Amino acid sequence: MLRIAALGIDVGSTTVKIVGVNDTGGITWHHLEQTEPSIEKQTARFFDIIKEKIENLKDIPVIATGYGRNLVKEAIRSVTEITCHAKGIYKEFGHGGTLVDIGGQDSKVIVIDSEGKVIDFVMNDKCAAGSGRFLENTATRLGYKINEIGDLAMKADIEVPISSTCTVFAESEIISMIASGKDTSSILKGLHKSLIKRIVAMIRSVNFMPPLLLSGGVVNNIAIRKMIEEEMGEKLIMPTYPQLMGAYGAALIALDENK
Amino acid sequence: MKIGQYLKYYLNVKLIGNNFLRYQRIKASSKKIIPLKWRTDILAPPLKIDAKTKELIAKHYLEGQFVSGVRPVAWVTSGAPVEILKALDYYVLYPENHAALCGARRKVVDISSEAEKAGYSRDICSYARTDLGATLSKKTPVGRLPKPDLLLACTNICQTVLSWYRVLAHYYNVPLALIDTPFIYGELRDHDVEYVKKQLEDLITIAERVSKRKFNYNNFIRVAKYSKEATELWLEIMKCCKHKPAPISVFDQFIQMAPIVEMRGQKITIDFYWAMLKEIKKRISDGIGAVKNEKKRLLWDNLPIWYKIRYLSEYFGERGISIVASTYTNAWGELASLIDYSNPLESMAKTYLNPILNHGPKYKLNKMKKMIDEYHIDGVILHSDRSCKPYSIGQIDQRNTISKECGVPSLLLEADHNDPRAYADLQVETRLAAFVEMLK
Numbered sequence: 001m002l003r004i005a006a007l008g009i010d011v012g013s014t015t016v017k018i019v020g021v022n023d024t025g026g027i028t029w030h031h032l033e034q035t036e037p038s039i040e041k042q043t044a045r046f047f048d049i050i051k052e053k054i055e056n057l058k059d060i061p062v063i064a065t066g067y068g069r070n071l072v073k074e075a076i077r078s079v080t081e082i083t084c085h086a087k088g089i090y091k092e093f094g095h096g097g098t099l100v101d102i103g104g105q106d107s108k109v110i111v112i113d114s115e116g117k118v119i120d121f122v123m124n125d126k127c128a129a130g131s132g133r134f135l136e137n138t139a140t141r142l143g144y145k146i147n148e149i150g151d152l153a154m155k156a157d158i159e160v161p162i163s164s165t166c167t168v169f170a171e172s173e174i175i176s177m178i179a180s181g182k183d184t185s186s187i188l189k190g191l192h193k194s195l196i197k198r199i200v201a202m203i204r205s206v207n208f209m210p211p212l213l214l215s216g217g218v219v220n221n222i223a224i225r226k227m228i229e230e231e232m233g234e235k236l237i238m239p240t241y242p243q244l245m246g247a248y249g250a251a252l253i254a255l256d257e258n259k
Numbered sequence: 260m261k262i263g264q265y266l267k268y269y270l271n272v273k274l275i276g277n278n279f280l281r282y283q284r285i286k287a288s289s290k291k292i293i294p295l296k297w298r299t300d301i302l303a304p305p306l307k308i309d310a311k312t313k314e315l316i317a318k319h320y321l322e323g324q325f326v327s328g329v330r331p332v333a334w335v336t337s338g339a340p341v342e343i344l345k346a347l348d349y350y351v352l353y354p355e356n357h358a359a360l361c362g363a364r365r366k367v368v369d370i371s372s373e374a375e376k377a378g379y380s381r382d383i384c385s386y387a388r389t390d391l392g393a394t395l396s397k398k399t400p401v402g403r404l405p406k407p408d409l410l411l412a413c414t415n416i417c418q419t420v421l422s423w424y425r426v427l428a429h430y431y432n433v434p435l436a437l438i439d440t441p442f443i444y445g446e447l448r449d450h451d452v453e454y455v456k457k458q459l460e461d462l463i464t465i466a467e468r469v470s471k472r473k474f475n476y477n478n479f480i481r482v483a484k485y486s487k488e489a490t491e492l493w494l495e496i497m498k499c500c501k502h503k504p505a506p507i508s509v510f511d512q513f514i515q516m517a518p519i520v521e522m523r524g525q526k527i528t529i530d531f532y533w534a535m536l537k538e539i540k541k542r543i544s545d546g547i548g549a550v551k552n553e554k555k556r557l558l559w560d561n562l563p564i565w566y567k568i569r570y571l572s573e574y575f576g577e578r579g580i581s582i583v584a585s586t587y588t589n590a591w592g593e594l595a596s597l598i599d600y601s602n603p604l605e606s607m608a609k610t611y612l613n614p615i616l617n618h619g620p621k622y623k624l625n626k627m628k629k630m631i632d633e634y635h636i637d638g639v640i641l642h643s644d645r646s647c648k649p650y651s652i653g654q655i656d657q658r659n660t661i662s663k664e665c666g667v668p669s670l671l672l673e674a675d676h677n678d679p680r681a682y683a684d685l686q687v688e689t690r691l692a693a694f695v696e697m698l699k
């Protein structure tokens with residue numbers, strides 16, 4: 001049987017994550033799935049899975065976060081992803097900084113002080129061009145898997161600038177670039193740059209506090225990492241489980257409430 | 260004046276309408292019934308003065324329906340030197356206020372779509388679109404708007420009004436008087452004052468010509484006195500919110516500001532704000548706060564989100580948060596001190612050069628810093644208004660400076676003051692929730 005003292009569930013627009021922590025706040029279990037249309041059904045299934053792994057689920061506090069946080073019936077309450085990410089990051093590193101989280105359909109920049117408190121944040125959840133979805137859509141268009149495009153972009157010497165500010169139009173722009181014989185790696189490099197410019201503009205709109213931290217699914221993309229570092233002139237630090245920071249923070253808050 | 264028009268006006272407005280509205284207000288006040296949906300568990304009961312506000316606004320629009328041909332009619336921008344027109348007994352309509360009323364009654368999408376259909380872009384201010392839509396389609400929740408005889412636009416709030424009023428002038432084929440107020444980058448310069456004063460003199464001539472009436476200086480001084488007194492009272496009401504708990508919230512201020520904008524220069528407005536001040540002082544002495552159990556106090560920047568007043572008021576009320584002040588409502592009380600009866604035209608020029616939007620963003624930032632201190636503010640919400648570019652410009656820097664120098668958190672909230680299509684419930688909720696978590 002697993003040792004779980006608290007659970008956090010992060011219902012994002014692209015993935016749902018659940019994290020279990022022990023008494024000292026260490027991650028003992030986690031599970032991740034693509035988000036399904038019926039969140040209630042999906043989260044109920046998550047809890048069925050965990051029921052088989054632990055004995056006393058009803059005694060374990062659960063906090064929900066993410067855009068679907070208010071749909072999780074099993075949670076004692078919901079907390080926003082901003083607070084949860086800060087909590088998770090602070091626990092992992094023991095210090096604050098400026099966290100950039102690039103999610104599937106949104107991105108956020110959170111400034112965390114030396115005591116782990118959120119002192120500022122900005123979010124972009126209105127425009128897919130500032131999120132992971134931007135890369136995913138265009139990668140598919142070009143016939144690549146999302147985990148291949150970062151390496152490919154890094155291989156390019158030159159960068160083809162993408163002028164469209166919108167994911168949908170960027171796609172058509174790319175199609176016409178391919179048609180005119182532009183090199184795919186160079187297009188991909190331009191595409192990454194376009195996303196990074198948006199992210200950096202968000203970082204610049206808050207009172208930046210070093211170090212620069214990065215979380216979210218795109219952490220695995222080397223081009224993203226390198227380009228942010230270049231643009232900001234700062235070294236990036238990444239958590240062990242970049243996709244789980246929201247759910248982890250939620251579990252830690254649940255743990256605190258139980259004490 | 261045609262006798263038939265006058266009789267209709269006298270009968271419908273003076274004899275029946277006004278008395279009926281007065282009777283309705285007295286009946287409503289005596290019943291002291293709190294609206295069913297009112298959240299008394301988290302908010303103080305509605306202000307008693309509410310009934311009077313409703314009466315004043317209803318009377319104003321009722322008169323508008325019958326006034327054509329009886330009194331000269333002017334449509335003016337919110338920051339226009341209306342005292343000159345009031346001295347000539349103009350009936351004054353504020354398209355911005357009418358648009359806000361459409362916003363609060365959720366009529367904007369329907370009305371504004373009429374303007375969009377005619378080719379006006381959705382990037383134009385939603386007040387302008389609502390007004391142009393109402394003009395083209397005659398749709399309005401107030402029955403009917405009177406056709407203007409004169410249009411008066413003053414650029415002290417934005418440049419949008421310039422094009423907007425030109426369209427109106429073209430459509431109604433009436434004269435447009437324009438007061439161009441040079442932007443104040445630093446100190447007010449003498450030649451700017453002289454320049455505006457000259458335009459005010461020209462305005463008198465145009466307004467005389469259109470109304471076929473003679474401008475009377477004594478009337479003008481009387482109207483200016485009423486304006487000054489009402490603005491001073493309004494400022495005093497705002498200052499009452501320095502008290503903990505704040506007796507009224509910014510949402511009350513938004514609703515009660517209608518008379519100070521559209522009924523400046525009238526005696527009834529002074530009586531109205533005297534009564535309001537008295538009620539608020541009573542709340543203070545009884546220890547009543549607008550939000551029960553006030554734990555945190557916020558400052559609001561920019562225009563209200565008219566179609567979300569109730570939601571926001573309850574959202575914050577539930578969390579023991581009172582929004583006690585705003586740069587917007589405060590701005591209507593700031594001009595008073597500049598009016599000087601011994602030098603009315605020159606002081607009027609200074610007054611109308613001085614609105615917050617006619618100064619650079621730093622001016623607003625300094626005001627906010629002062630308000631954070633004086634009103635014991637724990638956090639700031641900067642409404643980034645898709646429509647109102649002059650109010651929203653510089654907010655990112657203002658936000659950062661406030662966080663850094665005043666040590667209070669601040670939130671940039673993207674919305675639109677009148678167009679609900681630029682407002683996303685879920686996204687706003689997440690930002691508000693995260694901000695509230697930050698305040699703890």
Ligand code: SF4
Nearest residue numbers: 384386416417419647
């Ligand atoms: S742009 Fe701003 S100042 Fe100008 S009319 Fe619209 S809301 Fe008013």
